[in-house]
Amino acid sequence: MKVTDRKMEVFKLSQGEYVAMESIESKYLQWPLITSIWVYGNGFESFLVAVVVPGRKALEDWAAEHHLTDDYKSLCQNLKARNLHFG
Template identity: 55%
Template structure:
């Protein structure tokens, strides 16, 4: 096949001529304006934030923006809450509108630093105090996200985020 092998990976050519693998073909989707999103790449960028233990970024072809389900880092969240006069249990902090605004602002800051395109910014978040786990069939034994199962599990939260963000 002309020296190329089909692996199911998506790559981009680097200025030095090297090929950098940026995502799996099956983890790419299109938003309503036709932009393609390499979701795993975005999760790697956003996932390095100290406030985030785990993140699942989601979008679909009927919507124009991305949303995310986040497992916040408990210590970082409690420190932020203490400094900003926000009180409550971890679960209550996750439901707090001020907390969600803080996470969206942190994601936007990371997106700007990495020079992401506007459609790659996460516009709304659902915070889940319970880490993604195998008991709920959300991850594999090697901690890879099971995207179809996550969509099914978080469908109610996703629908609410898209509805309230319009």
């Protein structure tokens, strides 16, 4: 399967709010811990879903700063790492 682009760039959530997914993705891609992100929305729901791929080196550097010795796979499961927010 090959996905080349989205059918629609802007869509409306169930509560009537319009969302531009590429705008959200580009904002999150500015954060060094994120290598890739894909945002999905459905007009029948009031929320978005995102699949986020953390950058291995950046995540391991963050872990070292916080004295965590987990491997990359464990860090991806770590609640502290999963709850990181923009500063």
